Amino acid sequence: MMREPNVKAWLGPLLAAVFAIALPLALRAFGQVFYVSFASQVLIYALAATSLNLVLGYGGMVSFGHAAFVGAGAYVASLLLHAGVDSAWIAWPAAMAVAAAIALATGAISLRTRGVYFIMITLAFAQMLFYLANSIKAWGGDEGLTLARRPALGFGVDLADELSFYYVALAILAAALYALHRLAGSRFGHAVVAMRENETRAEGVGLPVFRTRLACFVIGGAVGGLAGALLACHGKYVSPNVLHWTQSGTLMIMVILGGVGRLWGGVLGAVALLGLERFLADFRIGWLAALVPNYAQHTSLAVGVVLLAAVLFAPRGLAGWRRARDG
Amino acid sequence: MAEPLLSVRALAKRFGGVLATDGVSLDLAPGELHALIGPNGAGKTTLLAQLAGSLEPDAGSIVFEGRDIAALAQHRRVAAGIARSYQITSLFARLSVRDNLALAVQARSGSSFVFWRPRSAEAALFEEARSIASKIGLAGREDVRADALSHGEQRALEVGLALATRPRLLLLDEPMAGLGPEETARMIGLIERVRGGTTVLLVEHDMDAVFRLAARISVLVNGRVLASGSPEAIRGNSDVKRAYLGEELAARTTSDPP
Numbered sequence: 001m002m003r004e005p006n007v008k009a010w011l012g013p014l015l016a017a018v019f020a021i022a023l024p025l026a027l028r029a030f031g032q033v034f035y036v037s038f039a040s041q042v043l044i045y046a047l048a049a050t051s052l053n054l055v056l057g058y059g060g061m062v063s064f065g066h067a068a069f070v071g072a073g074a075y076v077a078s079l080l081l082h083a084g085v086d087s088a089w090i091a092w093p094a095a096m097a098v099a100a101a102i103a104l105a106t107g108a109i110s111l112r113t114r115g116v117y118f119i120m121i122t123l124a125f126a127q128m129l130f131y132l133a134n135s136i137k138a139w140g141g142d143e144g145l146t147l148a149r150r151p152a153l154g155f156g157v158d159l160a161d162e163l164s165f166y167y168v169a170l171a172i173l174a175a176a177l178y179a180l181h182r183l184a185g186s187r188f189g190h191a192v193v194a195m196r197e198n199e200t201r202a203e204g205v206g207l208p209v210f211r212t213r214l215a216c217f218v219i220g221g222a223v224g225g226l227a228g229a230l231l232a233c234h235g236k237y238v239s240p241n242v243l244h245w246t247q248s249g250t251l252m253i254m255v256i257l258g259g260v261g262r263l264w265g266g267v268l269g270a271v272a273l274l275g276l277e278r279f280l281a282d283f284r285i286g287w288l289a290a291l292v293p294n295y296a297q298h299t300s301l302a303v304g305v306v307l308l309a310a311v312l313f314a315p316r317g318l319a320g321w322r323r324a325r326d327g
Numbered sequence: 328m329a330e331p332l333l334s335v336r337a338l339a340k341r342f343g344g345v346l347a348t349d350g351v352s353l354d355l356a357p358g359e360l361h362a363l364i365g366p367n368g369a370g371k372t373t374l375l376a377q378l379a380g381s382l383e384p385d386a387g388s389i390v391f392e393g394r395d396i397a398a399l400a401q402h403r404r405v406a407a408g409i410a411r412s413y414q415i416t417s418l419f420a421r422l423s424v425r426d427n428l429a430l431a432v433q434a435r436s437g438s439s440f441v442f443w444r445p446r447s448a449e450a451a452l453f454e455e456a457r458s459i460a461s462k463i464g465l466a467g468r469e470d471v472r473a474d475a476l477s478h479g480e481q482r483a484l485e486v487g488l489a490l491a492t493r494p495r496l497l498l499l500d501e502p503m504a505g506l507g508p509e510e511t512a513r514m515i516g517l518i519e520r521v522r523g524g525t526t527v528l529l530v531e532h533d534m535d536a537v538f539r540l541a542a543r544i545s546v547l548v549n550g551r552v553l554a555s556g557s558p559e560a561i562r563g564n565s566d567v568k569r570a571y572l573g574e575e576l577a578a579r580t581t582s583d584p585p
Contacts, residue, residue, distance in 0.1 A: 187446050191439040194430045197419045203381070204417070206405030206434035206492050215440065 060196025073228025099225020144239025259319025
């Protein structure tokens with residue numbers, strides 16, 4: 001209703017955009033092109049985590065099977081490229097469509113359950129896909145598929161170039177964040193949050209709970225599928241690991257770490273988690289090494305220690321940290 | 328009686344070995360305020376839930392405006408014109424009064440499948456939310472979070488959320504529960520203003536309020552309608568006295584239960 005002073009609201013995103021645009025140029029200037037590729041991976045995970053945040057954070061649907069949609073998107077894009085379909089304009093929308101269809105089918109069943117049953121059934125569906133991908137020879141079985149090249153985007157953009165790929169991923173993430181911002185402010189977004197806050201009353205005032213949640217689940221699945229397609233194109237590789245439950249877990253950790261139900265939650269979580277892993281792997285941290293035995297083999301354990309600290313000191317996630325300290 | 332707005336026939340609901348609703352038949356005339364009373368555990372809330380659609384009856388029919396709605400989902404019954412309030416306050420606790428009411432208005436007016444247009448641009452929606460807020464005595468409190476309201480204000484918002492759906496049949500489940508005398512008087516005032524325009528089924532333990540508001544009263548005992556009639560008829564009914572009022576009076580003469 002009341003318009004917030006817009007300068008303050010746009011300052012953070014503006015700074016983030018400037019930073020994200022300048023980052024690969026700076027990395028190239030310092031001859032660290034490897035990190036451009038890594039940054040693209042962070043952007044893709046940010047997209048995947050953001051799509052889960054719509055479902056889990058805004059919708060309050062604790063889905064433990066988001067890897068199903070990411071993985072489905074990855075496989076669809078890979079199989080299309082493998083079959084000689086070179087255009088990203090076909091591969092990526094197809095990945096979204098298939099992921100959305102899987103979300104529609106699994107959501108129609110799992111959204112009839114609540115609480116821990118919902119968590120388990122979404123996990124079960126994802127694991128079914130995991131074993132399916134493992135068993136189908138034409139999909140590469142447990143070894144996965146290696147792609148000869150990245151798809152073609154046209155318009156003079158060469159996705160094989162790390163910088164170009166980075167900016168494409170950045171543009172997609174920015175579009176997704178803007179879409180989430182619009183969605184959260186729309187009637188649909190308000191309805192979805194209302195159902196998270198009080199499902200009984202939402203139905204009681206006449207909101208169609210099941211249909212609305214299913215639509216939210218499908219949108220989240222479709223965007224997750226897009227992230228999966230980007231992931232496969234980025235690494236030129238897909239394997240059943242992308243469907244493994246630990247992938248779902250990683251995305252959940254990103255959302256919880258970044259901020260559940262906050263616009264920037266998925267982005268902050270992905271940047272923090274992947275950045276931390278990279279940092280701990282590339283630079284030996286003396287005091288942590290002293291704390292954790294066999295540090296070199298146990299960077300993930302070290303990540304766990306840092307995560308624990310983050311949850312203790314920023315229980316509402318990184319996006320909610322400042323607000324928590326203010327209030 | 329003219330064509331009833333709501334006509335319930337032989338409604339039954341069983342929980343395990345307990346018949347919570349045991350062949351209930353009930354007619355509500357358009358515009359009447361019908362009170363439903365009965366001792367604790369009589370099945371009043373269970374009956375209300377079946378009328379509202381959150382609980383599926385095992386048998387029987389519910390005809391609203393000439394149409395059997397017994398198989399209709401709750402949100403569709405709200406769209407058809409039946410809204411309920413809850414005995415245990417059930418609000419969007421972390422949202423403001425304005426957002427609480429706006430959600431109910433949005434559910435009624437147009438689709439919630441609008442994904443892009445900001446809801447904040449819908450002046451009419453918030454104008455209506457504001458007018459309901461003032462109707463239920465929460466003018467000037469629109470920015471307060473629902474969980475920060477006093478108990479009396481929460482009970483008012485509880486009824487307001489139902490009113491915001493513009494029901495033709497309003498089901499009120501103990502709206503006076505836990506209210507002090509002053510707040511009760513305010514709630515009675517609110518229901519009096521609603522009455523007439525909207526048909527009301529009122530479940531209530533406060534007998535003063537019931538006898539003041541109701542045109543007709545039905546007494547529910549063990550899931551069955553023991554008696555149905557004018558307040559005078561109910562007051563004079565010996566079965567009712569024995570089953571319900573006697574117990575109530577007995578309780579009053581010792582001390583008010585908490």
